[in-house]
Amino acid sequence: MFALVDVNSMYCACESVFRPDLKGKPIICLSNNDGCVIARSASVKPYIKMGAPYFEIQHIIKEKQVTVFSSNYPLYADFSNRFMAVVANLVPQIEVYSIDECFADITGMDALSSWSELGHQLKNDVLQCAHLPVGVGISSTKTLAKLANHAAKTWKKTGGVVDLSSPSRQKKLMAILPVSDVWGIGRKLAKRLNQSGIETALDLSRLPTSQARKLYSVVLERTVRELNGESCLQLEEIASAKQQIICSRSYGHKVMDYELVRQSVCAFAERAAVKLREEKQYCRMVTLWIESSYFTTQQPYHHGHETQALVYPSQDTRDIIQAAVSILERLWQPNMKYSKSGIMLSEFSPSGQIQLNLFESGPRFRHSGELMQTIDHINRNKGSIWFAGQGIQSQAMPWKMKQQFLSPRWTTKFTDIPLVRC
C-alpha cells in the first residue's frame, strides 16, 4: 500500500511561513532568472497560467496586487527536509520523489487506524511541525496513489485526503479523470491516446496490456497494469546514484564578450564539480554547450555543444574547468549574442583509479583530494573562495541571473533569521 504526500503550492507555501501577512493573499514564485511562473497560490490559479513569462503578466500582477518572489532554493530545500522528516517519522519507509512530494510504504498500517485516519494524521502533523499544507492520496499502486492525490487536491470536500483502496472507488474516479491526468501520460502520449478513442483514465485501464506494449511502449504497459491495481513500481528508499550532473543557467543579460562567457562557464564548472564531490563520484566526460536566445527574432537560434573525455576520471575542479574552457574555445563564435550556457558531467566511477598505459604518468595534480576537501570545507563553513576563472565578484557580471524579488533565507543563513521584537 502506498501513500503519496505532496505539498500544495510548495514554493508559495514556504514563502508565506514567515510572512503571516500574506496568508490567503495571491502569491507567485518565478523560475531562475525571474523568467516564468513556476508556483502559484490557490487564489492566483484562475488568472495566471503555470509557466507564463513574467514580463507578459506584469499588468495582471499590478491589477490583482500579486506578491512576487524569485526562487529561493536554500529556503525550499530546508523546508523540504523538514517535511520529509515529519512523514518519515510516521511511516515505516519513504521515498523522496521530488522537493515537494514523497511516497510512503504504509503496508499493514490499517491494522491501527483506517487509511483515511492515517492520511489525516500525516496531513495534520506536517502542518503542525513543518507549517506546510499537504494533500494525501492512498492506494495499492504508486500510479493509483498519484491519482488519489490528484483528486485530494482537486476537490475541496475531500479534506485533502483520498483513500482509493477500493476497486469500485478506483473505477469511479478513473471514469471522470482525463487520461492526461495519469502519471506518465504527457502531452504527446495523451494526444495519441485520444486519437485512438482513449479519453479517460478508465479507458486506458481497459487497454489490453499486449496492445499497450505493441502500439506504445513497455512504459505504457506498466502504467496500464498499475491502474488495474498490479503494483509494478516499487518504493525506492535509497536514491540511486546519479548518472549525470548538469549545471546550467540563462544569463541575466545577453553576452557577446568571450571573457564573460568564459567566466560563466568556469562558475558552472566549479558548481558542477562541487556536486560531483558531494556525490562521491569521479567523472570521465565533460559536455559543454552555449546558446543564443531561443525566442529572439534578431538572429537565428544558435546552439553549440561538444563533449570531451578527461584523461583520468576526476573530481578536481581544475580538470573540469580546463576541459570546459578548451571546449568553449572551439565552440566560440564572435558576434553572437549568447544567453545561456551549461555543463554536464557524465560517465561516473566511484574512484579515480584506472589502469595506466605506457604513455601516461598519472593524474595531473598532486594532493588533489586534499586541496578539494579543504576548499569544500572552507565554503561549507561560511567562507567563500573560488577559482579566479569565474571573475571577481565585485565586477559587473551580466551573466549572473536576475533575482529581483528574493526573500531572506529565513532558516539557513544566520543574518537572515527573523527577529522578534518584544
Next chain:
DNA sequence: TCTGGGGTCCTAGGACCC
C-alpha cells in the same frame, strides 16, 4: 528588454563483430 533547470528511461538506427 524580459521566456527555468535538472533529471531518468526508452527506442531506433547505425556500426561493428562473427
Next chain:
DNA sequence: TCTGGGGTCCTAGGACCC
C-alpha cells in the same frame, strides 16, 4: 551473378517527470 543472420554496443533524440 548470386550477397545471411544474429548479436552487442553506442548514440541521438524523444518523451516523461518535478
